[in-house]
Amino acid sequence: MSDRLIGLLLIVISGLFYVQTLFFKNPPFAAFQEMGADFFPRGILIALAICGLALLVKGQGSLRPSWRLGGMRAGLGKYRDVLITLLLFPLYLVGVGLIGFTYSTVIYLVVMQLALYPRKGISLAYVVVGSAAFTWGAVLLFQNYLNVVFPSGSLF
Numbered sequence: 001m002s003d004r005l006i007g008l009l010l011i012v013i014s015g016l017f018y019v020q021t022l023f024f025k026n027p028p029f030a031a032f033q034e035m036g037a038d039f040f041p042r043g044i045l046i047a048l049a050i051c052g053l054a055l056l057v058k059g060q061g062s063l064r065p066s067w068r069l070g071g072m073r074a075g076l077g078k079y080r081d082v083l084i085t086l087l088l089f090p091l092y093l094v095g096v097g098l099i100g101f102t103y104s105t106v107i108y109l110v111v112m113q114l115a116l117y118p119r120k121g122i123s124l125a126y127v128v129v130g131s132a133a134f135t136w137g138a139v140l141l142f143q144n145y146l147n148v149v150f151p152s153g154s155l156f
Contacts, residue, residue, distance in 0.1 A: 003059025010052030014045045021045070084115050100153030105135045 024038040088111060095104030109131035113122070142148040 003055045007052040007055025011049050014049040018045045081116050098153050098155050101150035106132050
């Protein structure tokens with residue numbers, strides 16, 4: 001997969017997510033804030049689109065993907081980690097809606113670490129405890145000091 005094709009995909013995906021921010025609603029208790037719930041996600045998406053544009057303009061390769069079987073296998077092997085991330089992230093987003101931010105983030109971090117990092121010397125307990133500690137620490141920091149409300153999920 002070429003840089004230019006990745007840049008184009010990044011622009012398209014950023015645009016699709018940006019459209020979703022148009023439907024964000026500010027909670028009643030945040031009415032005093034000047035920046036709404038859509039400010040930070042839109043900033044990140046604009047930055048990603050600019051990076052995609054830079055890849056599209058300055059990147060190497062063609063916009064046409066190589067569909068030769070050998071080229072496709074090599075491409076899949078080369079971008080294995082990217083493909084794993086792209087496949088697991090939508091599942092993470094569904095999990096946030098179902099079981100909430102905290103639990104789905106712990107599960108996502110554990111699965112990503114086990115899928116992307118070498119398994120030599122990594123203990124499953126270490127990965128689970130580290131992921132849980134990082135997630136709950138971040139949630140406590142953001143909830144207690146920054147008054148950020150995280151999704152609790154529809155099942156809980």
